[in-house]
Amino acid sequence: MNVTYNDFVIRFANVNGSGSASANGMFAKALFRMGVPVAARNIFPSNIQGLPTWFEVRVNEQGYLGRREGVDIMVAMNAETYAEDVAALKPGGYLFYDNSKPLAASLRRNDIREIGMPIATLLLTEFTDLKQRALFKNIVYLGALSALLNIEFDVITGMVAKQYKGKDDLIRPNIHALELGRRYALDYLDSPIEHQVRRTDANGEGIFIDGNTAAALGALYGGATVCAWYPITPSTSMAEAFERYANRLRVERKTERRKFAVIQAEDELSAIGMVIGAAWNGARAFTATSGPGVSLMSEFLGLAYFAEIPAVLFDVQRAGPSTGMPTRTQQSDVLGAAYASHGDTRHVLLFPSTPKECFDFAADALDLADRLQTPVIVMSDLDLGMNDSVSEPLAWDDARRYDRGKVLDAAALDGIERFGRYLDVDGDGIGYRTLPGTHPSKGAFFTRGTSRDEFAVYTENPDAYQRNMERLQRKWATAATLVPQAEIQSDGRKAGILYYGTSAAPMQEALDLLREDGVRLDRIRVRGFPFGAEVYEFIDRHAMVFVVDQNRDGQMRTLLSNEGDLNPAKLISLRYYAGLSVSADEIHRQVLDHYRAQKLPRLKEVGA
Amino acid sequence: MTFVAKPRARHPLLPLNELNLTRRDYEGAVSTLCAGCGHDSVSAAIVQACAELSLPPHRFAKLSGIGCSSKTPSYFLDKSHGFNSVHGRMPSVATGANLANRALYCIGVSGDGDSASIGLGQFAHIVRRRINMLYIVDNNGTYGLTKGQFSATNDRGSTSKRGVPNLYEPIDLASMALQIGASFVGRSFSGDKRQLAPLIKAGLMHPGMAFLDVISPCVAFNNHNGSTKSFQYVREHSGKLMEADYIPQSAEINADYEPGSAEDLLMPDGSTLRLRKVDANYDVHDRIGALAHVQRCQDEGEVLTGLLYVDPDAADCHDILETVETPLNALTEEDLCPGSRELARLNDSFR
Numbered sequence: 001m002n003v004t005y006n007d008f009v010i011r012f013a014n015v016n017g018s019g020s021a022s023a024n025g026m027f028a029k030a031l032f033r034m035g036v037p038v039a040a041r042n043i044f045p046s047n048i049q050g051l052p053t054w055f056e057v058r059v060n061e062q063g064y065l066g067r068r069e070g071v072d073i074m075v076a077m078n079a080e081t082y083a084e085d086v087a088a089l090k091p092g093g094y095l096f097y098d099n100s101k102p103l104a105a106s107l108r109r110n111d112i113r114e115i116g117m118p119i120a121t122l123l124l125t126e127f128t129d130l131k132q133r134a135l136f137k138n139i140v141y142l143g144a145l146s147a148l149l150n151i152e153f154d155v156i157t158g159m160v161a162k163q164y165k166g167k168d169d170l171i172r173p174n175i176h177a178l179e180l181g182r183r184y185a186l187d188y189l190d191s192p193i194e195h196q197v198r199r200t201d202a203n204g205e206g207i208f209i210d211g212n213t214a215a216a217l218g219a220l221y222g223g224a225t226v227c228a229w230y231p232i233t234p235s236t237s238m239a240e241a242f243e244r245y246a247n248r249l250r251v252e253r254k255t256e257r258r259k260f261a262v263i264q265a266e267d268e269l270s271a272i273g274m275v276i277g278a279a280w281n282g283a284r285a286f287t288a289t290s291g292p293g294v295s296l297m298s299e300f301l302g303l304a305y306f307a308e309i310p311a312v313l314f315d316v317q318r319a320g321p322s323t324g325m326p327t328r329t330q331q332s333d334v335l336g337a338a339y340a341s342h343g344d345t346r347h348v349l350l351f352p353s354t355p356k357e358c359f360d361f362a363a364d365a366l367d368l369a370d371r372l373q374t375p376v377i378v379m380s381d382l383d384l385g386m387n388d389s390v391s392e393p394l395a396w397d398d399a400r401r402y403d404r405g406k407v408l409d410a411a412a413l414d415g416i417e418r419f420g421r422y423l424d425v426d427g428d429g430i431g432y433r434t435l436p437g438t439h440p441s442k443g444a445f446f447t448r449g450t451s452r453d454e455f456a457v458y459t460e461n462p463d464a465y466q467r468n469m470e471r472l473q474r475k476w477a478t479a480a481t482l483v484p485q486a487e488i489q490s491d492g493r494k495a496g497i498l499y500y501g502t503s504a505a506p507m508q509e510a511l512d513l514l515r516e517d518g519v520r521l522d523r524i525r526v527r528g529f530p531f532g533a534e535v536y537e538f539i540d541r542h543a544m545v546f547v548v549d550q551n552r553d554g555q556m557r558t559l560l561s562n563e564g565d566l567n568p569a570k571l572i573s574l575r576y577y578a579g580l581s582v583s584a585d586e587i588h589r590q591v592l593d594h595y596r597a598q599k600l601p602r603l604k605e606v607g608a
Numbered sequence: 609m610t611f612v613a614k615p616r617a618r619h620p621l622l623p624l625n626e627l628n629l630t631r632r633d634y635e636g637a638v639s640t641l642c643a644g645c646g647h648d649s650v651s652a653a654i655v656q657a658c659a660e661l662s663l664p665p666h667r668f669a670k671l672s673g674i675g676c677s678s679k680t681p682s683y684f685l686d687k688s689h690g691f692n693s694v695h696g697r698m699p700s701v702a703t704g705a706n707l708a709n710r711a712l713y714c715i716g717v718s719g720d721g722d723s724a725s726i727g728l729g730q731f732a733h734i735v736r737r738r739i740n741m742l743y744i745v746d747n748n749g750t751y752g753l754t755k756g757q758f759s760a761t762n763d764r765g766s767t768s769k770r771g772v773p774n775l776y777e778p779i780d781l782a783s784m785a786l787q788i789g790a791s792f793v794g795r796s797f798s799g800d801k802r803q804l805a806p807l808i809k810a811g812l813m814h815p816g817m818a819f820l821d822v823i824s825p826c827v828a829f830n831n832h833n834g835s836t837k838s839f840q841y842v843r844e845h846s847g848k849l850m851e852a853d854y855i856p857q858s859a860e861i862n863a864d865y866e867p868g869s870a871e872d873l874l875m876p877d878g879s880t881l882r883l884r885k886v887d888a889n890y891d892v893h894d895r896i897g898a899l900a901h902v903q904r905c906q907d908e909g910e911v912l913t914g915l916l917y918v919d920p921d922a923a924d925c926h927d928i929l930e931t932v933e934t935p936l937n938a939l940t941e942e943d944l945c946p947g948s949r950e951l952a953r954l955n956d957s958f959r
């Protein structure tokens with residue numbers, strides 16, 4: 001046997017609404033607890049019950065946790081998708097299926113290995129309750145997998161005990177079902193198989209968390225007190241996590257009253273309106289949404305840009321346009337978010353790549369919005385937001401103070417002869433603002449989306465309008481110095497690769513694959529918009545820069561060439577937008593294709 | 609006109625309120641609306657109400673959408689911040705503003721286009737969320753700024769300036785407010801300041817969602833014969849239901865009314881709202897009865913004005929959400945941030 005450890009892709013094919021998600025989640029968590037790096041990807045339908053759903057787990061001790069093409073082990077629990085599930089297996093892969101009913105001859109492949117287990121038949125004699133029979137199907141295969149892959153059994157049973165703590169009547173049958181599966185696999189199947197798990201400590205201090213939960217905690221730590229939102233996949237879980245944790249961590253002990261307000265709005269227009277109203281009145285506020293929501297919020301975003309009101313949005317992107325594929329991932333709102341609304345508007349964007357960064361950027365976005373008095377949009381996506389992966393632990397410096405930006409209190413107003421809301425006192429394009437109710441006679445002004453002069457007085461004077469628009473440009477230049485800088489790894493190569501968000505997950509693996517083919521690339525991970533000087537310098541230094549976009553139109557490439565007045569020919573677009581997260585193989589292939597098509601030299605060839 | 613500064617001189621005989629302020633201290637910029645516009649009377653009534661209540665003129669949040677009505681927050685309470693937001697979206701901005709600082713008096717001014725057409729959804733939802741504010745609709749049945757198109761509150765059969773009749777049913781915002789949770793609903797007429805100013809006072813002091821539909825004729829586009837929102841029509845067809853007098857805590861309360869003809873409601877701040885009934889049989893606490901009565905009058909072409917409904921003990925959104933007394937915008941890092949030790953525990957929960 002050619003045994004490999006901690007390096008495989010396993011995919012569970014289930015019917016949604018059948019309780020598989022919790023069993024599959026336990027599988028991934030068990031591996032994480034054994035110290036093995038894992039990333040889970042839930043590939044689910046926009047449906048409540050009855051449609052096919054897949055759960056893919058990448059296991060890799062080197063920490064390659066991006067999606068990888070090809071499946072090593074398929075847990076095929078949905079007869080409807082047998083054909084495509086069997087086809088997805090790599091040669092030599094394992095097909096684990098319920099052989100209570102025989103597999104159709106047409107599905108047989110002679111280059112894969114079948115592991116049949118009569119799960120339904122086993123359950124028939126062990127459980128009388130129909131619901132339990134259906135539910136424990138998942139638990140039984142989890143038990144069997146523990147034997148087949150050599151997963152420490154007490155890690156799994158420990159998880160069941162924790163999950164159903166205090167509900168012994170649930171723990172007992174669950175453990176029984178686990179043992180049933182494990183026993184059968186040990187007694188009747190060739191356990192373990194070639195892909196095995198073994199304990200390691202590769203996860204260190206890491207945590208296993210999804211980006212939306214991390215972002216919710218970031219907003220909580222960052223001092224958000226108002227959350228207004230409208231349910232939309234894949235952002236919903238962020239608002240719900242915020243409320244859940246706030247109910248635990250933000251309650252006044254004496255009175256049991258809440259130090260936050262969450263409103264589920266009637267639509268996204270209202271959600272962003274509430275955020276803007278709250279922020280205008282001095283509370284830190286945010287909303288979580290996805291592409292269709294950003295479209296609806298666009299008018300308000302223009303108002304907030306022009307009236308200069310802080311607002312924080314989380315855009316957990318999904319596949320568009322229109323309703324698109326609401327449960328699949330994409331990075332297709334980049335341009336829409338950057339330029340949302342009518343008139344000359346530009347919005348600050350942050351691009352997190354990991355759950356830790358979702359946490360950090362959530363808190364940073366609240367500071368930045370207050371500092372810049374403008375909307376800040378955190379551009380997450382479904383892959384990052386809804387899936388668990390190994391992340392650095394979340395960290396908070398207790399000495400950190402919230403940056404509330406330039407807000408004048410009553411004492412400061414007393415020291416000023418005449419308050420001018422839109423005066424550029426400091427030359428950074430950012431005026432001083434006041435909050436309603438601050439001072440009996442000074443500092444009040446009228447906020448409006450129409451043009452006004454430096455003292456917030458309505459005007460249609462051409463010069464005043466233009467002065468204001470130019471000041472907003474100065475503010476934009478200030479923003480470029482405040483957003484998180486790009487991460488650069490440069491070895492003086494001629495070509496580079498630029499990426500952002502979840503394209504970071506497969507990048508190390510892709511670059512390692514390319515290195516084997518004689519292609520070495522410097523890399524830059526963009527983390528904020530407006531782009532800092534370091535982004536343009538990187539592009540300037542390189543003869544050619546690949547730009548990775550998870551959208552059809554190469555939106556980041558367009559944004560770069562537009563904002564930096566760059567020659568687009570220098571920016572080679574790598575695009576993947578089929579709704580799954582981009583894989584290392586895909587990046588590898590597209591870069592190589594370009595080298596081949598352009599007949600560019602590679603190191604091996606040069607050396608040979 | 610906008611560019612003419614209002615003289616700051618104060619008439620020596622203007623009465624002072626409890627804060628030693630005169631009515632002038634509650635005014636705003638000079639109105640740019642048409643001469644004779646009903647909306648200016650509403651603004652004046654707001655000024656009068658706030659001055660007479662001796663409320664600090666800087667402790668208001670004034671919110672509006674887009675349209676003639678939405679310009680008016682510039683024309684009153686210039687010591688307070690105002691926000692002229694997006695067409696039809698004042699309610700969401702007001703909701704956010706009120707969530708952020710519950711200690712401010714919140715006044716929203718909207719129009720019939722703003723609230724009954726483009727913003728009908730937001731209107732309905734702010735009412736059902738019971739935001740503690742005074743929500744005034746300056747209702748003129750027409751789109752003034754775009755020169756006289758019908759709005760959704762325009763009565764069927766009422767004609768445009770050119771004589772074309774409106775073909776569609778009107779939306780009655782007061783009825784909607786009654787139906788979906790406003791705890792204070794009134795209707796008034798911009799031409800009747802004696803009724804309007806006390807209603808504004810009572811609405812401002814009401815500890816919940818107070819809605820006032822104020823018929824406020826558009827002198828430029830909807831004040832002709834054939835319009836049911838003209839000064840003349842409203843004067844001729846107005847039926848008064850109930851007058852409200854706001855009596856501050858400090859004032860002496862005299863029972864100077866016939867038994868059964870009035871009712872005193874004690875307000876949470878210790879003041880009194882005296883309701884003087886025109887119809888002794890009308891029960892101002894009966895929401896369903898109020899709804900039926902309003903609809904009946906509407907069918908008969910009568911514009912019913914006065915306080916239609918009040919529930920003095922209703923909860924507001926902060927009660928529903930159980931938020932702290934301290935305004936959310938005044939909470940500090942110590943109140944808000946759970947700290948690194950808690951985060952270490954949270955990290956453990958993800959292992």
